[in-house]
Amino acid sequence: MSRNTLHCHAQRSECLQALAAALRAQIQHSLAQQPRVRLLLPGGSSPQALLPLLAQQVDSQLIDLSPSDERWVPAQAAESNWQLLQQGLPGANCLDPRQGATPAQAALGWAEQLTQWQPFSAVLLGMGEDGHIASLFPGMPDLAAALDPEAAPAALLALAPQEPRERLSLNLAMLQSGQWLGLLAFGARKRELIDAVLADQPAVRELPLYAWLQRSPRPVNIYWAP
Numbered sequence: 733m734s735r736n737t738l739h740c741h742a743q744r745s746e747c748l749q750a751l752a753a754a755l756r757a758q759i760q761h762s763l764a765q766q767p768r769v770r771l772l773l774p775g776g777s778s779p780q781a782l783l784p785l786l787a788q789q790v791d792s793q794l795i796d797l798s799p800s801d802e803r804w805v806p807a808q809a810a811e812s813n814w815q816l817l818q819q820g821l822p823g824a825n826c827l828d829p830r831q832g833a834t835p836a837q838a839a840l841g842w843a844e845q846l847t848q849w850q851p852f853s854a855v856l857l858g859m860g861e862d863g864h865i866a867s868l869f870p871g872m873p874d875l876a877a878a879l880d881p882e883a884a885p886a887a888l889l890a891l892a893p894q895e896p897r898e899r900l901s902l903n904l905a906m907l908q909s910g911q912w913l914g915l916l917a918f919g920a921r922k923r924e925l926i927d928a929v930l931a932d933q934p935a936v937r938e939l940p941l942y943a944w945l946q947r948s949p950r951p952v953n954i955y956w957a958p
Contacts, residue, residue: 747957752785762853774858775813783820792823801867804898843887855910863939867901
């Protein structure tokens with residue numbers, strides 16, 4: 733039986749409120765033990781609604797955060813996850829994954845800085861309807877190595893099935909280095925995949941989502957709404 737916890741809500745707004753409350757509690761717990769909080773958060777549309785809820789009751793100036801993955805586009809581009817997080821928590825120290833002139837150099841520099849943040853206070857991921865997490869996509873080159881929980885925590889070059897295809901992503905070992913782990917997902921298709929993974933169905937065992945939920949060193953808090 734999975735140790736993960738599935739929090740289901742009838743409305744997306746209720747789901748985001750509950751998730752924000754859980755994250756705020758984890759942030760306060762961390763601040764009681766250390767001077768700063770380190771977070772990994774996803775990009776996409778859902779965090780755009782989540783971040784203002786966090787900002788209401790959290791001193792963002794005490795937060796260091798970075799995206800779980802990034803598109804290889806300019807930092808100020810509309811597709812930039814970093815820009816989304818920086819705008820959502822403007823007082824926070826938001827680490828840009830673009831820590832080099834090329835994707836390979838950026839991945840090395842990004843991982844080097846994040847290693848100094850470990851363990852993260854919280855890591856929240858989103859997911860795709862194909863079962864991808866961060867920018868770890870089903871069928872991409874070197875996926876098995878990226879999903880190895882025993883690998884050294886690292887950042888890597890990733891290839892998405894749609895444009896912009898070039899991505900930077902953290903590997904599973906880096907993503908799992910959190911004191912609190914979470915997943916945010918909306919919609920029926922994503923619920924089907926989550927249920928299949930939690931039931932350990934053979935058809936989904938190669939998905940990155942399976943690795944996130946079934947190879948985790950601690951429970952994952954799953955927040956879902958239709």
